[in-house]
Amino acid sequence: INNINNVNNTNNINNTNNVNNTNNVVTTPANRNKTPEDAMQKIFPGYTHTLEQIGGNDIYVARDSNDQIMGVGIVADHYGFNSSIQTMTCIDSTGNTLGLETITQYESWWDMIGESFFLQFDGILFDDVTLLPEYDEGCTPQCTALYSAVGDVDAVSGATWSSDAVIKNVMDTYLIYDTLP
Numbered sequence: 001i002n003n004i005n006n007v008n009n010t011n012n013i014n015n016t017n018n019v020n021n022t023n024n025v026v027t028t029p030a031n032r033n034k035t036p037e038d039a040m041q042k043i044f045p046g047y048t049h050t051l052e053q054i055g056g057n058d059i060y061v062a063r064d065s066n067d068q069i070m071g072v073g074i075v076a077d078h079y080g081f082n083s084s085i086q087t088m089t090c091i092d093s094t095g096n097t098l099g100l101e102t103i104t105q106y107e108s109w110w111d112m113i114g115e116s117f118f119l120q121f122d123g124i125l126f127d128d129v130t131l132l133p134e135y136d137e138g139c140t141p142q143c144t145a146l147y148s149a150v151g152d153v154d155a156v157s158g159a160t161w162s163s164d165a166v167i168k169n170v171m172d173t174y175l176i177y178d179t180l181p
Contacts, residue, residue: 030118039101043090076169081161089173095126112159140164
C-alpha cells in the first residue's frame with residue numbers, strides 16, 4: 001500500500017507512477033479468436049472505431065480525433081479443414097497491411113498455425129498485391145497463385161486447408177479494399 005515509483009508492483013492500492021499499473025492493454029495473439037472490435041483496438045489503438053456500410057460491405061473504420069480515416073479492418077470468411085475461418089485484415093490509409101487477426105475459427109488443427117503465419121502479412125503494401133478477382137475458390141489444397149499474389153506468403157505444412165482459407169480471406173479483403181473510395 002502507498003508504494004511510490006515501484007516499477008514492478010502491479011496491484012498495490014494508491015500506487016503512483018507505477019509503470020506496469022497504468023494503461024495496460026491485453027492483446028490476444030493473431031491466431032486466437034477475438035471480436036472485430038478487439039482486433040481493431042489491437043491494430044489501431046487510440047483511435048475511434050466504427051462499423052460502416054461502404055459500397056455494400058461492412059467495413060470497420062479507424063478515425064483519429066480530427067475524424068480522419070487512419071485505416072480499415074475488413075472481415076472475410078472461408079471454410080478451412082472442418083470449420084469456417086473468419087479473419088480481419090487491417091490496412092492503414094496508405095495501403096500498408098498492419099495485421100491479420102483471427103475473429104472466429106473452430107479448426108481441429110488450428111494450433112499448428114502459429115502467430116508467425118499471421119505476421120507474414122504485416123507490411124504488405126496493397127500496391128504490391130496482384131488482385132485475382134476470378135481466383136478459383138476451390139483451389140484447396142495448394143492455392144499457390146494466391147500465396148504469390150499477396151507477396152510470397154508461405155502456407156503452414158500440415159494445415160494447408162486452414163492456411164488456404166486464410167489466404168482466400170486476405171485476397172477477398174484486398175478485393176474489397178480496392179473498391180473503397
